[in-house]
Amino acid sequence: MMKLYDFPGAPNPRRVKIFAEEKNITLELINCDMTKREHKSPEFLKKNPSGKIPVLELDDGRCISESIPICRYLENLVPDPNLFGEDAFEISFIESRNRHIELELWTQIGTSWVNGPIVGSMGLFKQIPDAKKASDKNVVAYYARLDSEFSSSEYVAGDKFTVADITLLSAIDFASSMVDLKPDEGLENLSRWHKQILSRPSSKV
Numbered sequence: 610m611m612k613l614y615d616f617p618g619a620p621n622p623r624r625v626k627i628f629a630e631e632k633n634i635t636l637e638l639i640n641c642d643m644t645k646r647e648h649k650s651p652e653f654l655k656k657n658p659s660g661k662i663p664v665l666e667l668d669d670g671r672c673i674s675e676s677i678p679i680c681r682y683l684e685n686l687v688p689d690p691n692l693f694g695e696d697a698f699e700i701s702f703i704e705s706r707n708r709h710i711e712l713e714l715w716t717q718i719g720t721s722w723v724n725g726p727i728v729g730s731m732g733l734f735k736q737i738p739d740a741k742k743a744s745d746k747n748v749v750a751y752y753a754r755l756d757s758e759f760s761s762s763e764y765v766a767g768d769k770f771t772v773a774d775i776t777l778l779s780a781i782d783f784a785s786s787m788v789d790l791k792p793d794e795g796l797e798n799l800s801r802w803h804k805q806i807l808s809r810p811s812s813k814v
C-alpha cells in the first residue's frame with residue numbers, strides 16, 4: 610500500500626488525505642513527528658530534499674513530494690471523480706485558481722504562522738513582527754476577495770468541486786485553528802462556501 614508521510618494537524622498532508630478520501634483511495638499514514646524534527650532527518654531528506662511533508666512513497670520506494678504533484682498522481686491512478694478538470698480550458702482554469710490560493714493566500718498564512726506565537730515558542734529563529742502585521746492584513750484582504758468571488762461562483766473554480774477547494778479548505782481551517790486568522794462570519798459568501806465544503810465527508814480527515 611502507498612505510504613503518506615503525515616503529522617496530525619499539519620495542513621498540507623491534510624490536502625492529500627482529503628483528496629484521497631474523495632477518490633476512495635486508502636493510504637498508509639506514516640507519522641513523521643515534526644516536534645522531533647523528523648522531517649529534517651537525513652533519512653527523510655532522501656525522500657524529500659525540501660524536508661517537508663507530505664511525501665507519498667510508492668510500493669517500489671519511489672517518492673513524490675509537494676501536495677499538488679501527489680494529488681495529480683492519485684488523479685491519474687483513479688480518474689473518477691475528476692478533481693483537476695477535463696478539457697483544456699478547465700484544467701488550466703482550476704490550476705490558475707489553485708495557484709492563486711497557494712501563492713497569494715497560503716504564503717501569507719505561512720508568514721503569519723512562522724512569525725506567530727506557536728512557532729515563536731519553539732525558538733527556532735528570530736521572528737519579524739512587522740512581517741506578521743503585513744501578512745495578517747493580506748490574509749484578511751484575501752478573504753474579502755474570496756467573499757466577492759463566491760458571490761458569483763459556487764466553488765473556487767466555477768460550478769464543480771475541485772482540488773482548488775481542497776487547497777482553500779486546508780488553508781482556512783489551519784489559519785482559523787492555529788494562526789488566529791478565522792474569516793469574519795460577516796463574509797456570507799465565503800461562509801456559505803466553507804459550510805458546504807465542511808459538509809463533505811472528506812473534510813473530516
Ligand SMILES: N[C@@H](CCC(=O)N[C@@H](CS)C(=O)NCC(=O)O)C(=O)O
Pocket residue numbers: 619620621622648660661662663674675676677
Ligand atoms: N508546497 C508544499 C508545502 C509543504 C509544507 O510546507 N509542509 C509543512 C507541513 S504542513 C512542512 O513540512 N513544514 C516544515 C518546514 O517548512 O520546514 C506542499 O504543497 O506540499
